[in-house]
Amino acid sequence: MTNHSAQNQKPFAEKMTDILNYSALNLAMAIGYRTGLFDVMDTFDTPQTMQVIADRAGLNRRYIKEWLGVMVTGQIVEISRDEGGQNRYYLPKHHGDLVARRAGNSNLGVYTQEIPLLTACAMEAVIEGFSTGEGVSYDRYPQFQAFMSQLADAKHRQVLVDRFLPAVDGGRLIADLRAGIRVCDLGCGTGFVLTLMAGAFPDSRFVGIDMSREAIETARREASRQQLTNLEFVAADAATLKKNSELKASFDYVTAFDAIHDQTRPLAALEGVHHILVPGGRFSMVDIAARTNLEDNLDHPMGPFLYTVSLMHCLPVGLADGGSGLGMMWGQEKAVEMLKAAGFAKVQVLEIPEDPFNLHFLCFK
Numbered sequence: 001m002t003n004h005s006a007q008n009q010k011p012f013a014e015k016m017t018d019i020l021n022y023s024a025l026n027l028a029m030a031i032g033y034r035t036g037l038f039d040v041m042d043t044f045d046t047p048q049t050m051q052v053i054a055d056r057a058g059l060n061r062r063y064i065k066e067w068l069g070v071m072v073t074g075q076i077v078e079i080s081r082d083e084g085g086q087n088r089y090y091l092p093k094h095h096g097d098l099v100a101r102r103a104g105n106s107n108l109g110v111y112t113q114e115i116p117l118l119t120a121c122a123m124e125a126v127i128e129g130f131s132t133g134e135g136v137s138y139d140r141y142p143q144f145q146a147f148m149s150q151l152a153d154a155k156h157r158q159v160l161v162d163r164f165l166p167a168v169d170g171g172r173l174i175a176d177l178r179a180g181i182r183v184c185d186l187g188c189g190t191g192f193v194l195t196l197m198a199g200a201f202p203d204s205r206f207v208g209i210d211m212s213r214e215a216i217e218t219a220r221r222e223a224s225r226q227q228l229t230n231l232e233f234v235a236a237d238a239a240t241l242k243k244n245s246e247l248k249a250s251f252d253y254v255t256a257f258d259a260i261h262d263q264t265r266p267l268a269a270l271e272g273v274h275h276i277l278v279p280g281g282r283f284s285m286v287d288i289a290a291r292t293n294l295e296d297n298l299d300h301p302m303g304p305f306l307y308t309v310s311l312m313h314c315l316p317v318g319l320a321d322g323g324s325g326l327g328m329m330w331g332q333e334k335a336v337e338m339l340k341a342a343g344f345a346k347v348q349v350l351e352i353p354e355d356p357f358n359l360h361f362l363c364f365k
Helices: 002-035 037-042 050-057 061-073 093-099 101-106 109-132 142-179 192-200 213-225 238-243 266-276 303-322 328-341
Strands: 078-081 087-090 182-186 205-210 231-235 251-257 277-288 346-351 358-364
Touching: 002 037, 002 061, 002 093, 002 109, 037 050, 037 093, 037 101, 050 061, 050 087, 061 078, 061 087, 093 101, 101 109, 101 142, 109 142, 109 303, 142 192, 142 251, 142 277, 142 358, 182 192, 182 266, 192 205, 192 213, 192 231, 205 213, 213 231, 238 266, 251 266, 266 277, 266 328, 277 328, 303 328, 328 346, 328 358
Parallel strands: 182 205, 182 251, 205 231, 251 277
Antiparallel strands: 078 087, 277 358, 346 358
């Protein structure tokens, strides 16, 4: 037994070294992404001196020198020496394909910001939660929420109207939207999804619901700025919708994009969706692509990353005010179980092209 343990010490020691190096590299890459250094270096077709990079970026040369130390030793940036003995630096194009803003849907560099942001917002509160069992208020995460909103908005701008909605229910939904139906987006935030839909389908009516009054006010201002008259926003808790008799059977289509797993009372929220849908209505729930049982996620390519985001945000937010603390990695089996418990007899679990992070749970009342 001792020999077996000794045999395994070296591989785990190597793994620990990798963990320390890669966690540090993630932080430095987040800085490189946010400051635009990756985008600057991506414009060069040949290796450049540190001074050229600093001049093009408009940033401090000494800070860039230290940052390049991380990038070179982390094998993100290549180093060479010119005839005059000066170091030159180059971001290979196939690296830029993944870490520069031009990467579009292939952009993984943007995600390097998540863990540093969550650490800054809530690490101490989450550690305290390990002792108290209490959740962390949603208000603790303004920077992270703003980042995630920007990320989601960029994705929706690319695919929502042109690709996602036309694929729902074999194209039947898009025909209904053009003819004119009532649509609700649950957990609408600042309303970007609905402003896109309201602009694209002027004969349909849209309502956004979110518990954040600040987000709702921002959404209203933007709708007014765009002069969208077929759109309104309501500040309300999704878990209370099933008690609202005025909203019963009032929507033909409801959406919830990455919103349900953060709810303190997710089943009540899903029951509320069922309550406000007309008979025959559709519900699109887009949520994380994962399995419910931990052992079924062992080969998930981003398992540690997603569980950490859940630990630092989704779980503590879901535990606030005595909530259930569902967590982001609730998984498709639990999601289907809860959707059926909420009243949806027919649930389709669909993959989303070009979105490996999420699944589309299409439900019919």
